[in-house]
Amino acid sequence: MAPLLLLLALTGLAVAAAQFPFPPPPPPPQQQQPTSASDAAALSAVFRQWGLGYAATATTPPPEDPCAKKVWFGSLARNASINCSCDVSFLPCRITHLNVTGYQNLTDIPPALFSLTELVSLDLSNNNLIGQIPPGIANLSKLETWHFNNNQLNGSFPNGSSGLRSLQSLWMFDNYIEGTLPEFIANFTNLTDLRIYGMKLQGPIPKNFSNLINLEKLMLGDLDGQNSTFDFIANWTNLSTLSLRNCGITGQLPNMLSILLPNLTYLDLGSNNISGSLGQLPYKDLSLYLGGNNFSGNLPSEMVQSSRLMDVSYNPFLNGSLPVSPGGQKLSINYIGTSIDASRTTNSENLALLDCLRMKGCKSFYKSLITSCAVNCGGKQTTYPDSLPNIFYDDTSDLGAADFHINTDGQWVVSHVGSDPLSNSSDGIVSTSQGILGTDTPELYQTARTSQSDLWYYVVGLSMGNYTVQLFFAEIVIEGNFNNRTGRRSFNIDIQDQNIKTDFDITKEADGFRKATNITYEATVDNSVLKIHLYWNGRGTHAIPYEGAYGPLVSAIRVFPPEIPPNNSPPPARPQAAPHDNKRRGVVAGIAALCIAAAVISSSVVYLWWKWVSLVKHPNA
Template identity: 60%
Template sequence: MARSAPAFVAVFLLVSALLSIGAAQLQPPSGPPTDPSDAAALHAVFRQWSLESEVAGKDPCQNPVWNESLARNASVHCDCPSGVGVCRITHLNVTGYKNITKIPLELFNLTELVSLDLSNNNLNGSIPPGVSNLSKLEIWHFNNNNLSGSFPHELSLLRNLKSLWMFDNYIEGLVPEFIQNLTKLTDLRIYGTKIQGPIPRNLSILTNLEILMLGDLEGNPSYFDVIGEWSNLTMLSLRKCRLTGQLPSTPRNLPKLNYLDLTSNNLSGSIIQLLPYKNSSFIYVGENNFSERLPPEIVRPSLSLDVSYNHFVNGSLSNIPADQKWPINYIGTSVDASGIVDSRSLAILNCLRMKECNNSSLTNPGTSFAINCGGKQIDYPDLMQTVFSEDSTDLGGAGFHISTTSNWVVSRVDSDPFNKSSIVNISDNILATNMQELYKTARTSTSSLRYYMVGLANGKYVVQLFFAEIVITEGLGRRLFDIDIQGHNIKKDFDITNEAGGFGKATNITQDVTVYNSILEIHLYWSGRGTCCIPYKGAYGPLVSAIAVTRSVDPKVSPPEAPRSNSGRQDEKRRGVIAGIAALCIAAALISSSVVYLWWKWVSIVKRPVA
């Protein structure tokens, strides 16, 4: 027994220590209480957001986290200066609550806020002018909501703002001139809204900018002179901003620029003007009017380069080894690729360049195609009697792949440096389909996907697009993109999850089209809407599982009544006239007979002898 005593004492001390630790953890955290005005304001806000049950009876700064997950976040951070005796709420995050639909006025009583994140909710209505009370605000993210109206002028008073995210809303009006007053801005993102240009030229005075993303601006054109001498700028995206004119002959001083996106504008002039930015990792200038020779020194294996649909750009890619895939998309240009592609691929590229195929260059015009986007070849003989050909080439940040056996091309431009692959796949089962494997892979992009079927016999076709959302599997995330076929928009803000009725469920779109010039083009593209970073950065933009194109077959119907010729109708009219005349003659004869009969009766009565 004597030997066991030390062991017993050790166990007793260990249990006591653990109990002490547990008891300490059950005690409320120590520290100064929340400032009464801040606490009252926060509780009032949470009551209107139906979140009061999570904070009722609690001191906010001593219970800073109420909900923290990928889908939702409700938390505060406080500053507790020594000697003051109270804590002030400086950071408020409330994201991912679809039941939150308005901005309570009490929110603007939290005057010490430095950071306010209200993204990914369902806020609607206009931004209240009381926002001017938050004069210490440095970070304000209210992206991915349904806010409308215009920028309140009071926002110009937030002179400490460094990061302003307001993309994916319905805010309208002009890009406000007062943004030039927010001179501390380092990160400005405005796209996927109803805001119109032009971009204020005085934007160039925001010398602290590190990230500038403007996009989807209608209205009056803008010019590249809005770009300033931004020595700290690393990311510049002016996608679809109606930029017009030429790049300045004296290049802007952007020494840290790593990402340049000028897609879908009206920029012209020599493409050589891009040379000052050649050390970037991403240059996207597709769908513009640049011209002249593509500088060979700008084409590098470490640069994702998109110059597609600049019809006047020419030059040669002879500096690219034929056996090496470089990240460049030059479809729709006059760039000579004969040194790096085979004759069959070159014939297909020439078809796309001329926007029409000479069938002598492509044997046997096709009448059907099927593609398993992002996956291997799949055959469904019992279900569709179609072989879905393989489409598993990773196209990186910019590139295209030509299927010479089936005469189709896939072209991709990816506008997000965080999106590492154009192919996604899962192993989970897909609901609402008996073609599981077809939907377990997909091709994606954060900007643009184009599929071309080349060498089709002209006529009418049926296009089937196959979708299943296999990336964004949380209710908070939203993938929205547009779909054009043959240059006509058939879906705006298409949401796979809504269309299918849930995540991981199959859905299809069927569209009748007409091919006139032997080329069918399917374009899926991001228009600035939807969430950006759920479940990871770069998880947005178009996604497609498969494509099938078949020649239309007229349905079997009863033959219509043969049309009557003009002569037949004239004969019918003639017969009608004759029948009418005959009827009139018969009527006249009857009337005449009646008159004769009455006259005879009258005569017989008059001549009868008197008795």
């Protein structure tokens, strides 16, 4: 009976399987397509020249297929990777993306790079590439992203790059490329992100840049040569970020700026020569950086909002008054160096001090003048009894993206302007708990004040005369050493309106990370104010170890009279004679000795001769 039942069950299963078939087993996974032989050979030549461990040679294939490996090294600070297109099943994969960033030993651009003709993205930023951009860049006609920023490239833009009509993102900042800003960039009408600054280019900004109607981010800066105007501004409805810092722009703001740029959220026009009123600017929630110009007239009260970051500093002809913030909220506005009346928001002593900074007379403000001052930038008050001055004042005020702080004794002022336009980062104060090498006062270097644009320190109420200015530095953010690092900070330093450092690199100066280094400078004060200006010059890496990590950084400031030896100091050492003087004296002494010896011998001979004559004449004597 049991065999019969088993037979019936198997028969039923067979019938069911015939009526309701099971799904077929999944096909075996499709094998990765190989990389195009020409692309693999070109990548092998490039990586072999760069020493990135890709072991293929002309006769030996690579140990791994490039499009299967893809990533050689990947991190925020250092990256070596590719991406490929393998969409068409019967064709080999083509390399479409190449990213090699953060390698300081990379100096040359291999010719084989321009054989990767399917590239749509090429990022070689944050290396140490030197020389001119090879004309072979014209072979990469499909490029949409081209980032060569933060290298040491020089020469001019190659004319061959004028054919890269597919470009959408072009970053060429922080190099030594020179010449005029190329007009052919206006032909890259697909551009959405254009950043060119921190180089040696000259203006003017070409008028035909108005053709770039798809721009979302435009950052131009540090242009010498001829002045520019705003006639390249067009109806850029997609533009959200516009930075034209230090471009030599003259004239007035366009009448229809708010209509031409309806979606603008960040505007930096700092350090130009723009005049006229601010009435043409949009009054919505827009970050405004307008310092270092010649704007005049009244500051529109509707522009000043508690939610807005705003810098109008160093516009001496700008006046008006600050409104009282609703609810007592603090206004994020820097208006040092203007004629704005802040009597409703600032106490009378601070107003008198601001007049002092405008050079309207400091002597009447101070009952007694000072001869020394010190600030612990970014840190708490610290006392050193054996130093002069012995108190390093607290400098921990949060200045946001645009503000200033006057210390309680009215002896010094700090002014800050700057935020990263893309990350909204404005740390202001940075610190570390790790040790600092090369100093017996490490606590001074464990905190610092920093900025993405400008830091001003004023020591006010100083007696007229000469002073020693000491600036204290230690790099505590961008880790690495001078010879093998992935990030780099660079900024300029002015004291009393005189440039004393250009492209100052703390790590290079100190020969390492978290190492102390100082600058000492002798300055003259003839109007009771000492000015120290540290400012970003468009150079240095921007996102290592985080977005916005760039711009000036200072740990402490010390100002004191030049050291004078005390009254009981020992007399200066007698100056030593020069070698030729010693030789001459030796010769003279020798001659004198010979003369004396000759005189003695002559005298002896004469005496003996006289005695002999006497004996001959008087033998019985």
